[in-house]
Amino acid sequence: MRLSTLTLAMTLAAGVAYANPVAPGDVSYTEYGAIEASLSGAPGDAVNGASVASSRAMGNCVACHKVSSLDAAFQGEVGPSLDGVADRWSESELRGIVANAKKTYEGTIMPSFYKISGFVRPGDAFTGKAAQGELDPLLSAQQIEDVVAFLMTLKAQ
Amino acid sequence: MLRRTTTILAAGLVAVATGAWSDADDNELVVNDEIEITTQAAAPAHVEGLSEIYSGWRFREVDTQAAQMDDFDNPAFLAVDAAQIKWDTVEGEAGKSCASCHDDVMESMKGVRAVYPKWNETAGEVRTLAMQINACRTENLKAEAYGYTSNDMTAMEALISVPSRGMPMDVAIDGPVQSTWEQGKEMYYTRYGQLELSCSNCHEDNYGNYIRADHLSQGQTNGFPVYRLKNTKLNQVQDRFKGCIRDTRAETFNPGSPEFVALELYVASRGNGLGVEAPSVRN
Numbered sequence: 001m002r003l004s005t006l007t008l009a010m011t012l013a014a015g016v017a018y019a020n021p022v023a024p025g026d027v028s029y030t031e032y033g034a035i036e037a038s039l040s041g042a043p044g045d046a047v048n049g050a051s052v053a054s055s056r057a058m059g060n061c062v063a064c065h066k067v068s069s070l071d072a073a074f075q076g077e078v079g080p081s082l083d084g085v086a087d088r089w090s091e092s093e094l095r096g097i098v099a100n101a102k103k104t105y106e107g108t109i110m111p112s113f114y115k116i117s118g119f120v121r122p123g124d125a126f127t128g129k130a131a132q133g134e135l136d137p138l139l140s141a142q143q144i145e146d147v148v149a150f151l152m153t154l155k156a157q
Numbered sequence: 158m159l160r161r162t163t164t165i166l167a168a169g170l171v172a173v174a175t176g177a178w179s180d181a182d183d184n185e186l187v188v189n190d191e192i193e194i195t196t197q198a199a200a201p202a203h204v205e206g207l208s209e210i211y212s213g214w215r216f217r218e219v220d221t222q223a224a225q226m227d228d229f230d231n232p233a234f235l236a237v238d239a240a241q242i243k244w245d246t247v248e249g250e251a252g253k254s255c256a257s258c259h260d261d262v263m264e265s266m267k268g269v270r271a272v273y274p275k276w277n278e279t280a281g282e283v284r285t286l287a288m289q290i291n292a293c294r295t296e297n298l299k300a301e302a303y304g305y306t307s308n309d310m311t312a313m314e315a316l317i318s319v320p321s322r323g324m325p326m327d328v329a330i331d332g333p334v335q336s337t338w339e340q341g342k343e344m345y346y347t348r349y350g351q352l353e354l355s356c357s358n359c360h361e362d363n364y365g366n367y368i369r370a371d372h373l374s375q376g377q378t379n380g381f382p383v384y385r386l387k388n389t390k391l392n393q394v395q396d397r398f399k400g401c402i403r404d405t406r407a408e409t410f411n412p413g414s415p416e417f418v419a420l421e422l423y424v425a426s427r428g429n430g431l432g433v434e435a436p437s438v439r440n
Contacts, residue, residue, distance in 0.1 A: 056369075063369040074370035078363050109362065111352045120349050121408040128403035135351060 021141035024116045033103030034096040039114065039141035049150025052143050059113065059139055059147055067154065079110060084156040094151045098144050113138040180365045181215035181374075186434070188226055192323040198430035203330055206361040212431050213374035213383075216365070217439060221386065225438040233315055233384035233436030236308070236391050240316035243309070249300025258297060263320045270321035270433050274422040276333045283337045285421055286314055287393065287413070305413035311382040311391035318382075318435035326379050326433060328426045341423025344416065350407025356424070359401075376401070377428040378421065380437030387440060394421060 021040045029035055038044075053061040054072035062070060064078035089097065097104050099114035114137045122131040139147065186194040196212035204210070214222060224230050244255045244262050259265040273286040284292070290313050291302040303310040330338045348355045359368065360376035367373070381394035395412035398420055402409040410416045 060369070074367070076368045077366045078368050109354065109358045111354075119351050119353065119407075120347055122351050123403065123405075123407045123409070126403060126406060128399065128407075128409040130408040131351075138351065 024114050024137050027099060027114065029096055029100070029103050030092070032093070032096075033100070034090070034092040035099055036092045038145055039095070039099065040145050042142065042145065044142075044145030044147070044149030046146070046149040046153050048143075049146035049148070052139065052147050053150055058143065061147070064110070069154065082151065082154055085154045086152045087156050089151075091148060091152055095144065095148045098139075098147055098151075111138060114141070114144055181211040184215065184219070184222060186212070186214055186222070186226065186432075188322060189228055194323050194432035194434055195325060196431065196434075198325075201426065201429045204427050206357060207375070207427075210377065210428060210431055211364070211375055212379055212428075212434060213377055213439060214380065214434060214437060216372045216374040221438055221440050224386075225434070231384065231436065231438055232389070233382070233391055233438065236312035236384075237316050237319060237436065240309075240312035243313065244316060249294065249298035251297060251299040253298050255293065255298075258293075262316060266317045267320045268324055270318040270435060271324045271327050273328070274334075274418065274425060275329060278333075283334050283418055283422055285395075285418055286317065287395075288418070290314065290317070306393040306396045308390065311393050314382050314393070315391055315436035318433060321433040322435070323432045326425065326428045326431050328422065328429055330422075330426045334422060337419045338422055338426065340416075341419035341421070344420045345423055348405075349402055350405030352405045352407075354405040356401065375427075376424065377431060378425050379428045379431040380434040380439065382436050384436055384438045385440065386438070391436060398424075 022037070027035055027039065050070060052058040053067065054070050056063075061067070061082070062072045062075040064076045066075040066077065066081040066083070068081075068083050085094070093104070097110075100112040101108050101110035102112060116135045116137050119135075122135055123129060124131050181197065184196075186196050188194060194212075194214075196215050198210050200207040200210045214225065224232070228234050241262070247254045247257075255262070270286065273289070274283050276282075277284045277289070277292075280292070282288075287303075287305055287310055290310065291305075294300045295302050303313070345356045348358065356376060359373055364373050364375045378394050381397070382391040383394075383397070384390070385392050393412060395417045398417055399409045399412060410420075
């Protein structure tokens, strides 16, 4: 974990130079499902990340997770509470979980927010109709970075 | 492969379970102070992922539950009354009504709702109740088929269900229906759509949990057609399937399609032992 913080610092420095998002198909995950580098090449904005996490139209993370610091109504209980999650995981691990949790937890119910292929009967959003052309990931590279920045604020102390 | 994933998932959830796991309430369903309806039973042997089965009624708010406990409060009975008139009315070129062949629906249709979907030997196919209603309309009445999820159809399904209320669901899964049942089972565990969610992810692994504002039930079909307070009408079971698949950001299937017939057979069989509740009330 200490190592990844270091890597991150390096990445962020590099991010200034290469501010291009990594395409969903090009993301490289570590053996345990973490993603070392920023997906957008830029740092995340925790305040925006909080709204991505609570909004139904974006991450809707609170559909399944309780987050005490968010004042979103009707927080779900399908997943664990995210309180203190930054004490349990490093930034790269959290990025990997949000982008594709199935690389960290095999078979998890948690959707993959930065993935665009490999689905059974993908639809055109919530219309029930077949998807037309290439899918967009559920969240953009920058939205993922924003959510990760928000998750990094969830510490016990 | 599927089974393995489910086990891992279950293990993960058990590890994080907060105690809210499977919290159906303890209320008992008696309709009109008279019909006792079984809302909890031991899971049938063919359902590996559950030990107990519960009706969706056990996961609803008390007010919603109450609306189903007296037919005068149950808004579905307006449709039942309308369908009773249809039952007795001659329609179609054969000059017959349903009653011409079946007399009193409350007598002749006792037990019917509990065993559908079922094999029809003459037609050589698995038939849902809706398919059978339409077969009678086109073949015996020489009238037009109802739209599969139309108000006429859900009303007729509701009427035919009334005399079976309280009888245990008893859908056959073997013999000629077995391959259809297997197809439905495979669908139940398929993770559809961009959200990659299967029926089992929500209704087997997470019933009792809240997903945002929704209290997840086991997705049982013993209450269908269901009067939903949300859209203030009777809802056909395959319309419900369609909505659940659409909510996974998937291309859904059409009501009446062979896929949904198979899924209905399988899901109905998961409820074998629960009492028929239809027409029920949900939110």
